[in-house]
């Protein structure tokens with residue numbers, strides 16, 4: 001069973017998924033960040049594959065992507081870093097990034113490497129569902145990779161249904177019409193959107209992401225979905241202060257959970 | 259007869275290039291454009307308004323000028339399609355007039371645009387002033403500095419110019435930032451892309467609006483030479499909108515050679531180039547699959563050219579297709595060759611071209627023609643904005659006779 005499905009079968013609420021950019025803050029921190037997140041009880045990790053032109057991302061992830069690339073991060077390097085990671089951690093791992101580096105690496109070779117290191121799913125924001133169905137679905141399935149789609153407040157009901165039908169992991173509810181980035185609170189209109197999606201009784205679980213930044217926004221989001229995803233706020237926390245990476249991660253995860 | 263179709267197909271592709279690799283956040287807007295653009299453009303009322311503005315506001319038809327001295331120099335019949343005489347000084351306004359009318363018809367209240375040289379930004383700010391619509395232009399911080407007169411023009415026209423500090427601070431980064439703005443403001447905003455790039459239907463939509471160039475050319479050539487068809491048409495390509503417009507009505511006519519000139523910067527064998535078809539490989543940028551300058555790891559490479567309007571790491575999917583199918587001949591000119599051609603045109607014909615356009619003129623040195631050949635160079639823009647670069651290089655190029 002895919003680890004994503006296993007997780008949602010065992011845990012129905014307050015699922016915490018954390019995004020970080022591979023190769024950030026240092027080229028060799030990928031593994032340390034992963035292990036530390038797991039140790040502190042995170043449920044899912046999204047491993048960001050940095051791209052030079054991340055159009056769906058706000059300033060924080062733009063900056064971490066650029067820094068990672070300047071550090072010398074590549075997909076080849078990432079797969080080396082993830083080698084044997086499955087001897088140490090068992091939670092779902094999702095690779096997140098833009099299509100072009102994946103295509104240059106070679107789609108099939110990429111999927112093979114994902115399978116080899118134990119990646120469970122993919123989030124490729126610039127791969128729309130229509131194109132996925134035509135050209136990518138078969139190959140992803142062949143390698144046991146769940147493709148995770150985004151749904152936004154403006155996604156039509158018909159399209160949400162299509163995405164639900166084509167999803168076999170979870171649905172990523174983008175909390176508002178925006179690029180990635182932390183916000184302080186969740187507005188009324190966002191709540192109405194979450195409720196509208198809930199009322200659709202989708203067959204897949206949902207996680208809310210974009211703008212989730214602290215305990216308050218996390219626990220609010222968890223009321224309307226199976227859990228939530230934090231990216232920019234985590235990366236920001238890695239930047240702050242003089243403490244060790246370990247301590248920063250520990251403190252951050254703790255601050256979200258309590 | 260072999261299937262020769264250079265039009266976009268239903269799915270938004272030219273051969274293997276094009277498509278719409280858009281994040282879900284952009285889907286509703288792109289879908290709306292895709293379903294409506296052809297009906298809107300082909301609507302009689304739209305066409306009436308579009309044509310009337312092109313005539314009375316832009317100053318179309320632009321002249322097709324027989325360049326006597328340059329013709330003698332190259333031993334051909336050389337015509338210049340004078341897009342530099344369009345209001346605001348370049349072909350860019352053909353597209354912005356079309357798109358602002360379209361934006362009004364789909365009920366948008368706010369316009370965003372990216373700009374490199376500032377020509378598209380000025381053309382967008384101009385139509386927004388004309389229609390009294392809010393306008394935000396993203397421009398790489400480096401370009402803000404290189405093209406300060408155009409920044410001033412945009413501000414005077416009431417546009418907010420937002421300097422972009424990400425990446426290399428040029429056109430690619432401005433485009434990223436405009437797309438991010440659109441993601442954050444999906445309901446009231448229309449994004450006026452300035453070239454035949456971006457997700458379907460933009461490449462086709464912009465081509466349609468620019469196709470007025472070749473439509474006029476046909477009539478004007480017939481009048482001047484007795485034939486609609488020239489031997490060759492030469493245009494510069496950044497994203498490729500002026501070339502697409504100049505080629506469009508001749509695409510299905512193999513007798514007409516289509517010659518496009520990319521910016522080679524300091525040379526195609528140096529890292530400082532913008533010649534995408536030489537230095538690039540297929541890839542996905544700005545939601546479209548085309549040729550792309552990139553590393554082996556698929557990271558986009560920042561291009562270089564002396565001309566801010568040509569230093570884009572990609573090229574419109576139509577051009578990638580015309581190149582691959584060999585319908586078009588794609589060549590390149592360096593900074594040096596472009597500067598030389600600019601001073602030459604100025605001296606021979608009394609016309610100061612834009613640095614972008616100078617690359618098309620440099621193409622004349624690279625092609626051999628026969629005596630009676632009729633060649634049209636698409637003079638995409640005028641050189642006022644580049645005066646500082648021309649002043650800086652004057653001593654090296656203008657000999658003291």
Ligand SMILES: Cc1ncc(COP(=O)(O)O)c(C=O)c1O
Pocket residue numbers: 348349374375376377378452453454494495496497498499500501566567568612614615638639640
């Ligand atoms: C005068 C002129 N010509 C050409 C271009 C290049 O654009 P395109 O390749 O879309 O025609 C520009 C862009 O700024 C321009 O200002």
